[in-house]
Amino acid sequence: MISARGLRRSFSDGEGGALTVLDSADLEVAAGELVAVMGRSGSGKSTLLHILGGLDSQYQGDVNVAGVSLRGLSDTALSRFRNGTVGFVFQSFHLVPGLNALENVALPSFFGASGGDARAALERVGLSHKASRQPSQLSGGERQRVAIARALYARPKVLFCDEPTGNLDAATGAEIIALFESLNAEGLTVLAVTHEERVSRAAKRVLRLESGKLVPA
Amino acid sequence: MTFGALLRLVKLSVRRDVRGALSSVFGVSIGIAALVFFVALGLGIGRVVREKVFPLDAQLVEVVPSQITLGSILGGGKIDQDTFERLRALPGVTAAYRKMNVRVPAVSRYDGDFFGTRLHMGLEVLAVGVDPELVKNDVLMGDFKDPAEGQPVPAIVASRLVDIYNNSFAPNRGLPRLSASLAAGFQFPVEFNRSFVVATRPGPVTAATLQLVGASDRGILAGLTIPLDTAVRLNKASGVDFETFSGVTLQADGPSRVPELVAHVKEMGLKVDEQERRWAENAGAAVLLTTGALALLSLLICLLAAVNIAHALSASVRVRAKELGIMRAVGASKRDVRALIFAEAAVLGAVGGAVGAALAIAASYGLDALALSHLPQFPFKPDTFFFIPPWLPLAGVGLGVLASLAGAWWPSRDAAGIDPARTLAG
Numbered sequence: 001m002i003s004a005r006g007l008r009r010s011f012s013d014g015e016g017g018a019l020t021v022l023d024s025a026d027l028e029v030a031a032g033e034l035v036a037v038m039g040r041s042g043s044g045k046s047t048l049l050h051i052l053g054g055l056d057s058q059y060q061g062d063v064n065v066a067g068v069s070l071r072g073l074s075d076t077a078l079s080r081f082r083n084g085t086v087g088f089v090f091q092s093f094h095l096v097p098g099l100n101a102l103e104n105v106a107l108p109s110f111f112g113a114s115g116g117d118a119r120a121a122l123e124r125v126g127l128s129h130k131a132s133r134q135p136s137q138l139s140g141g142e143r144q145r146v147a148i149a150r151a152l153y154a155r156p157k158v159l160f161c162d163e164p165t166g167n168l169d170a171a172t173g174a175e176i177i178a179l180f181e182s183l184n185a186e187g188l189t190v191l192a193v194t195h196e197e198r199v200s201r202a203a204k205r206v207l208r209l210e211s212g213k214l215v216p217a
Numbered sequence: 218m219t220f221g222a223l224l225r226l227v228k229l230s231v232r233r234d235v236r237g238a239l240s241s242v243f244g245v246s247i248g249i250a251a252l253v254f255f256v257a258l259g260l261g262i263g264r265v266v267r268e269k270v271f272p273l274d275a276q277l278v279e280v281v282p283s284q285i286t287l288g289s290i291l292g293g294g295k296i297d298q299d300t301f302e303r304l305r306a307l308p309g310v311t312a313a314y315r316k317m318n319v320r321v322p323a324v325s326r327y328d329g330d331f332f333g334t335r336l337h338m339g340l341e342v343l344a345v346g347v348d349p350e351l352v353k354n355d356v357l358m359g360d361f362k363d364p365a366e367g368q369p370v371p372a373i374v375a376s377r378l379v380d381i382y383n384n385s386f387a388p389n390r391g392l393p394r395l396s397a398s399l400a401a402g403f404q405f406p407v408e409f410n411r412s413f414v415v416a417t418r419p420g421p422v423t424a425a426t427l428q429l430v431g432a433s434d435r436g437i438l439a440g441l442t443i444p445l446d447t448a449v450r451l452n453k454a455s456g457v458d459f460e461t462f463s464g465v466t467l468q469a470d471g472p473s474r475v476p477e478l479v480a481h482v483k484e485m486g487l488k489v490d491e492q493e494r495r496w497a498e499n500a501g502a503a504v505l506l507t508t509g510a511l512a513l514l515s516l517l518i519c520l521l522a523a524v525n526i527a528h529a530l531s532a533s534v535r536v537r538a539k540e541l542g543i544m545r546a547v548g549a550s551k552r553d554v555r556a557l558i559f560a561e562a563a564v565l566g567a568v569g570g571a572v573g574a575a576l577a578i579a580a581s582y583g584l585d586a587l588a589l590s591h592l593p594q595f596p597f598k599p600d601t602f603f604f605i606p607p608w609l610p611l612a613g614v615g616l617g618v619l620a621s622l623a624g625a626w627w628p629s630r631d632a633a634g635i636d637p638a639r640t641l642a643g
């Protein structure tokens with residue numbers, strides 16, 4: 001489902017030099033897996049996720065996600081990929097203020113995703129009774145559920161999660177992790193990057209990102 | 218992105234920053250209001266100049282004899298019946314009208330009732346005879362032709378003369394204002410071949426009664442327009458030239474044929490009287506220049522409005538960087554993001570343009586009302602100083618949109634350039 005070969009990504013360090021974050025990293029994730037990538041802060045976890053999810057195309061190497069080879073795709077094609085093939089969940093939820101929960105879930109439909117069911121997605125995360133709440137009227141855990149419902153809206157093949165429990169307390173975090181497990185049980189491929197043990201414990205496979213390479217933990 | 222989705226996102230961002238949106242709309246509306254106002258004023262005054270001050274018929278060509286002696290050597294110069302026939306036969310001429318000055322001086326001595334006022338005055342009179350067809354649409358009573366013995370001679374005055382009389386002459390002298398229909402029927406005595414100021418011919422003095430029968434744009438400005446046959450008869454009686462014409466008015470088959478016609482006339486050794494046309498053009502140019510300058514100033518305001526919108530949108534894009542980033546993450550392309558910013562600008566511009574056009578129209582009505590009630594009567598004072606063709610408000614809205622889109626150029630680039638990976642991490 002996810003296949004990355006020889007990934008290399010470096011940033012300029014602002015002093016004329018280059019900071020290499022990923023250095024020929026390889027990754028293979030089969031369909032239906034729940035994989036966690038661990039690593040200390042600054043090791044490049046988010047960078048890896050952005051490349052796999054089509055948010056960053058300034059890398060070297062080859063990436064294939066759900067049968068889509070990302071190398072050389074146009075901005076429009078990459079956008080369509082993000083819109084329909086994958087879903088993102090972020091640490092700080094990133095809901096759009098001014099849109100209620102239901103509208104936030106349906107956000108992908110503004111950019112082309114069709115056939116999604118925002119109400120069903122909201123139901124799946126157990127929040128159908130708060131569909132018309134504004135993000136500011138929801139708790140952190142509820143916001144993250146709305147964000148997950150949004151990621152599920154277009155029925156993606158892969159869910160990418162970046163520190164999904166980073167802003168949540170223990171109990172709420174556990175509920176979110178349980179949600180990922182049950183989504184995975186339904187067949188969704190989930191790749192979560194985190195430095196939290198509680199996330200990696202739920203994963204069926206754990207990788208470590210060290211010195212720009214992915215190694216089994 | 219569909220149009221409906223775009224509209225909903227625009228609505229969302231406008232609703233979230235109503236104050237910012239209002240400020241942008243305000244800027245555009247002031248610029249467009251000024252522009253529409255001044256253009257309407259320019260068009261309005263231009264129309265007054267064209268229709269009231271110099272009511273030129275663009276299809277008419279005034280042919281006059283050439284004073285150059287060379288013309289007479291070539292057989293041209295003067296306009297006799299033969300020349301008239303040739304003029305009438307020129308290509309593109311649909312009608313031709315002769316004019317003959319009464320070639321002796323004339324005076325009118327009036328002592329009697331003048332529309333309820335007692336009038337006692339002596340006046341030098343200029344008279345021109347014309348082919349009746351030229352003024353037939355403006356004759357309000359009787360036949361415009363040389364009358365039988367003892368009958369009054371029909372006479373037409375220039376509409377502009379009536380206007381000047383009504384608005385400057387009459388008020389200063391306590392005389393009543395007159396409309397063409399009110400004045401029609403008024404009779405006064407005229408003695409031809411008589412003058413208070415110049416020597417006259419040895420011939421006899423011909424006394425006649427003239428009767429006003431209407432006012433016409435085609436009447437001569439400084440005098441009376443009478444039937445051609447009357448002028449011929451008077452000239453003959455006074456022993457002066459009654460065979461050549463003072464001028465011929467040619468009606469062209471459309472304004473576009475006029476230049477060609479003028480060329481033909483000049484080839485015949487005759488002149489075209491372009492005095493009125495030149496005055497009209499000069500006045501028109503003056504109006505165009507002034508209102509053009511004001512319109513340019515308004516364009517400058519529109520430019521400032523565009524800069525204002527650019528600032529507002531830039532700030533808004535910076536504030537919304539995360540939000541735009543999340544849109545990118547869920548499938549918005551760079552083009553979608555750019556379209557969104559442009560759409561926001563277009564809506565602000567359209568609203569601003571519409572408000573501005575409405576303001577301008579309201580202001581023009583207000584000013585007209587004020588002018589009507591507060592400005593004194595003056596010659597050619599129009600009912601309205603403005604002319605607002607339907608395209609003008611539409612163009613105002615269009616320009617508002619255009620200015621806003623121009624202002625959105627850089628902010629939309631910035632927005633499209635947002636790196637979602639950077640704004641969303643952490």
Ligand SMILES: Nc1ncnc2c1ncn2[C@@H]1O[C@H](COP(=O)(O)OP(=O)(O)OP(=O)(O)O)[C@@H](O)[C@H]1O
Pocket residue numbers: 011012021039040041042043044045046047048195639642643
């Ligand atoms: N756009 C960028 N420009 C320059 N440097 C960057 C950029 N994005 C990331 N980096 C650097 O790349 C390195 C990896 O960043 P990344 O965000 O992938 O780390 P991370 O593992 O997700 O860390 P954390 O656990 O704190 O989220 C960091 O040193 C970061 O400063």
Ligand SMILES: [Mg+2]
Pocket residue numbers: 045046047162642643
């Ligand atoms: Mg990170």
